[in-house]
Amino acid sequence: MRKNLNVIAAYSIMMGLIILVGIFQSWNIALSIFNLCLISAVMTMGANIQWGYAGLINFGIMGFTALGGLAAVLISVNPVKEAWSAGGSNILLSLFLIIGIVIAVRFVLKKYQKSKIRTYVIALIIISGIIIIRLVSQPGIEAIEEVNPARTGFLGGLGLPIIFSWIAGAFFAGGLAFIIGKVALGLRADYLAIATLLISEIVIAIIKHEDWLTRGVKNVIGLKRPAPYEVNLQETEWFINLVEKFNSGKLALISDLSERQAVLNQFVIEGSSIFVKLCYSGLFLVVVIILLILTQKALYSPWGRMMRAIRDNEEAANAMGKNVVKQHLLIFVLGSAIVGIAGAMLVTQDGLFTPGSYRPLRYTFLIWVMVIVGGSGNNFGAILGGFVVWFLWIEAAPIGLYLVNLTTAGLDDTHFLKVHLIESVPYFRFLMMGVGLLLIMRYRPKGILPEKIEIK
Amino acid sequence: MDFVNALILLLNYIFVPALAYGSQLAIGAIFVTLIYGILRFANFATGDMMSFGTMVAILFTWYFQSVGLSLGFLPTALLAIPFAILFMGLYMLIIDKLVFKYYRLNKSPPVQLAMVSIGVMFVTQAVVRIIIGPSDRRFFDGEKFLIRANEFKDMTGLNEGLAIKSTQVITIVVTIILVSTLFWFLNKTKTGKSMRAYSDNEDLALLSGIDPKKIVMITWMIAAILATVGGVLYGLDKSFKPFTYFNNMLPIFAAAIVGGIGNPFGAFLGGYVIAFSEIFLTYAYKKFFMYVLPESMEPDGLIQLLSTDYKFAVSFSILVIVLLYRPSGIFKGKIL
Numbered sequence: 147m148r149k150n151l152n153v154i155a156a157y158s159i160m161m162g163l164i165i166l167v168g169i170f171q172s173w174n175i176a177l178s179i180f181n182l183c184l185i186s187a188v189m190t191m192g193a194n195i196q197w198g199y200a201g202l203i204n205f206g207i208m209g210f211t212a213l214g215g216l217a218a219v220l221i222s223v224n225p226v227k228e229a230w231s232a233g234g235s236n237i238l239l240s241l242f243l244i245i246g247i248v249i250a251v252r253f254v255l256k257k258y259q260k261s262k263i264r265t266y267v268i269a270l271i272i273i274s275g276i277i278i279i280r281l282v283s284q285p286g287i288e289a290i291e292e293v294n295p296a297r298t299g300f301l302g303g304l305g306l307p308i309i310f311s312w313i314a315g316a317f318f319a320g321g322l323a324f325i326i327g328k329v330a331l332g333l334r335a336d337y338l339a340i341a342t343l344l345i346s347e348i349v350i351a352i353i354k355h356e357d358w359l360t361r362g363v364k365n366v367i368g369l370k371r372p373a374p375y376e377v378n379l380q381e382t383e384w385f386i387n388l389v390e391k392f393n394s395g396k397l398a399l400i401s402d403l404s405e406r407q408a409v410l411n412q413f414v415i416e417g418s419s420i421f422v423k424l425c426y427s428g429l430f431l432v433v434v435i436i437l438l439i440l441t442q443k444a445l446y447s448p449w450g451r452m453m454r455a456i457r458d459n460e461e462a463a464n465a466m467g468k469n470v471v472k473q474h475l476l477i478f479v480l481g482s483a484i485v486g487i488a489g490a491m492l493v494t495q496d497g498l499f500t501p502g503s504y505r506p507l508r509y510t511f512l513i514w515v516m517v518i519v520g521g522s523g524n525n526f527g528a529i530l531g532g533f534v535v536w537f538l539w540i541e542a543a544p545i546g547l548y549l550v551n552l553t554t555a556g557l558d559d560t561h562f563l564k565v566h567l568i569e570s571v572p573y574f575r576f577l578m579m580g581v582g583l584l585l586i587m588r589y590r591p592k593g594i595l596p597e598k599i600e601i602k
Numbered sequence: 603m604d605f606v607n608a609l610i611l612l613l614n615y616i617f618v619p620a621l622a623y624g625s626q627l628a629i630g631a632i633f634v635t636l637i638y639g640i641l642r643f644a645n646f647a648t649g650d651m652m653s654f655g656t657m658v659a660i661l662f663t664w665y666f667q668s669v670g671l672s673l674g675f676l677p678t679a680l681l682a683i684p685f686a687i688l689f690m691g692l693y694m695l696i697i698d699k700l701v702f703k704y705y706r707l708n709k710s711p712p713v714q715l716a717m718v719s720i721g722v723m724f725v726t727q728a729v730v731r732i733i734i735g736p737s738d739r740r741f742f743d744g745e746k747f748l749i750r751a752n753e754f755k756d757m758t759g760l761n762e763g764l765a766i767k768s769t770q771v772i773t774i775v776v777t778i779i780l781v782s783t784l785f786w787f788l789n790k791t792k793t794g795k796s797m798r799a800y801s802d803n804e805d806l807a808l809l810s811g812i813d814p815k816k817i818v819m820i821t822w823m824i825a826a827i828l829a830t831v832g833g834v835l836y837g838l839d840k841s842f843k844p845f846t847y848f849n850n851m852l853p854i855f856a857a858a859i860v861g862g863i864g865n866p867f868g869a870f871l872g873g874y875v876i877a878f879s880e881i882f883l884t885y886a887y888k889k890f891f892m893y894v895l896p897e898s899m900e901p902d903g904l905i906q907l908l909s910t911d912y913k914f915a916v917s918f919s920i921l922v923i924v925l926l927y928r929p930s931g932i933f934k935g936k937i938l
Binding site for chain 2: 203329330333335336337339340341343344345347348351352354355507511514515518567569570573574575576577578579580581583584587588591
């Protein structure tokens with residue numbers, strides 16, 4: 147118990163802060179912060195098993211998040227039948243062609259020995275394949291994008307419940323990670339960082355501009371929900387009764403009947419959105435707990451020990467007969483798959499997929515700040531990092547406003563400096579993140595909850 | 603005649619813009635490569651440092667404009683550059699003293715320094731946005747075009763016009779002057795040689811009496827010059843927006859690595875490789891073929907290899923390919 151005291155203390159403080167937001171701002175805000183904290187925690191867990199367990203830098207978090215989001219769209223949206231009949235066959239044909247090219251290249255690679263001619267043949271296969279695919283897919287893509295472009299203009303998805311997309315998101319992201327890992331894991335640490343950063347930009351570019359698949363920057367809105375809709379809840383008997391029971395103390399004070407009804411309505415509207423958010427919190431909490439159990443188990447298993455050995459001394463682990471390349475690839479895929487789950491969860495919560503909103507600062511660097519601040523190598527630390535950093539990211543503006551008002555209290559309200567500072571309050575979050583990261587790296591390089599490995 | 607028209611077309615839409623864009627990237631890439639070679643870390647704050655330098659230059663430009671100082675047909679910003687460099691140098695030295703020095707003295711692994719540079723990136727970004735705001739700003743003044751498309755058509759009697767913006771010429775001229783001075787400095791002067799020695803083999807350099815403090819300080823000063831000039835040139839040619847500058851870090855990194863990181867000359871050429879391939883691959887060649895081919899063979903499509911949306915993706919794909927097949931870069935930098 148004693149050795150876990152700092153973990154418990156840190157988490158209680160964090161929960162206390164969120165509850166304070168609930169009391170002083172509103173429970174709605176507190177819950178939405180809490181939900182995004184949970185999603186961030188899933189992302190940090192993914193980044194943490196790559197960086198903390200294995201020492202791999204993945205600056206492509208944004209790309210995997212976006213792929214998870216894409217999975218949510220492709221799983222949950224109903225298929226667009228007209229689009230399929232207009233251009234579906236062309237797209238399927240191109241898909242087969244891509245598979246064909248891959249098989250052909252693999253065949254050539256296996257069958258013939260390394261030579262100049264082989265390289266040329268492979269280049270020829272790929273280039274001619276790309277030209278054929280473009281010829282085949284172009285009319286299909288144009289036809290699909292012309293089907294009711296204001297509302298659909300894409301192939302749609304499978305029409306399954308959106309919750310399945312969390313698994314699909316993991317597979318999408320894991321699949322991409324497999325390809326990237328095959329290509330880039332041999333690079334030195336900081337080059338892996340740059341390569342993954344750039345590859346994630348390519349992923350975003352494709353998602354943004356392949357309208358037939360994702361609707362691109364036209365966004366997909368109104369996705370299905372795993373939770374009830376507020377509007378429906380507000381008309382349900384049991385929910386109204388529940389709200390009445392909850393607020394019976396406040397309602398009893400009001401004697402006027404019509405006024406009482408109006409107040410109750412207000413409570414029901416507020417309550418419904420809180421209830422929906424609570425549903426999401428429950429779902430996300432389940433994911434976080436499952437992942438936490440799994441990652442903790444893995445950390446203390448022989449496999450976890452091997453990963454740490456590889457991280458701490460690659461050559462030595464290699465000499466002991468551990469397949470470093472294979473293990474790196476495995477953990478890269480696993481970590482990215484977890485990030486993919488988080489991406490699907492994020493889109494599920496928002497109910498919309500906006501490819502334009504994926505930016506490296508928010509989805510890559512911020513997650514890294516979370517990992518470093520929380521404590522790399524420690525799952526509890528990673529989750530805490532997700533909570534602390536996201537909380538500060540949201541609450542930075544109010545805190546900044548307070549500080550600005552405090553420091554410029556002596557100035558007139560119309561003084562240009564004060565007006566300017568108040569206008570730029572939103573950017574204090576960057577300052578806070580940067581300074582926080584620098585301070586942690588300098589004075590507590592292992593994070594708030596440092597990695598503690600005990601032999602059990 | 604058609605052939606000349608086709609050539610002018612390519613010159614106007616591909617060659618001149620790519621040359622200017624490439625120069626801007628090249629300066630940034632030399633900045634990255636110098637920091638990497640001498641201070642030994644990948645600087646993720648590159649784009650934001652450039653935007654900081656540009657911001658200072660813009661503030662000076664506004665001041666000069668308000669007191670009525672100008673360079674006639676040249677943009678006032680050129681006058682502001684030296685002052686901005688001084689500021690930027692100061693900023694770099696402060697950051698180095700507060701942040702990077704500690705890790706350098708502790709001999710931290712490069713990954714840790716790269717992580718720290720992300721902290722610097724956040725702080726710099728915040729400072730820029732708090733001071734000047736996140737919006738798009740144009741600070742160009744003076745003569746806009748050196749040759750206008752219409753003038754060119756009248757002059758030569760061709761169908762295609764060639765427009766050369768003065769900012770493009772300024773970019774290219776300034777780049778040539780800056781880069782040749784830099785190479786002269788690195789290759790011919792004693793300080794420059796000691797910098798290269800330090801980059802090649804730190805221990806040996808220290809052993810032969812090279813003062814590491816001096817080397818680091820000079821590196822930051824050169825970095826300040828490169829960041830400010832590169833940023834201002836880009837801002838003059840396009841416009842200044844903190845977010846675009848942050849994004850520009852990506853092609854700049856690509857250029858530095860393609861050229862062979864740690865090798866300034868490679869970085870310089872890498873900038874052009876990236877810029878030309880971006881523009882070559884995303885240009886629609888329809889009009890070009892209309893001039894070159896006989897009328898019966900006129901193409902119906904745009905004849906575009908890739909849509910312009912994938913402009914960024916091109917440079918990153920080049921980078922990935924280079925990393926795979928020639929990890930030390932085209933021009934032999936450090937082996938990664």
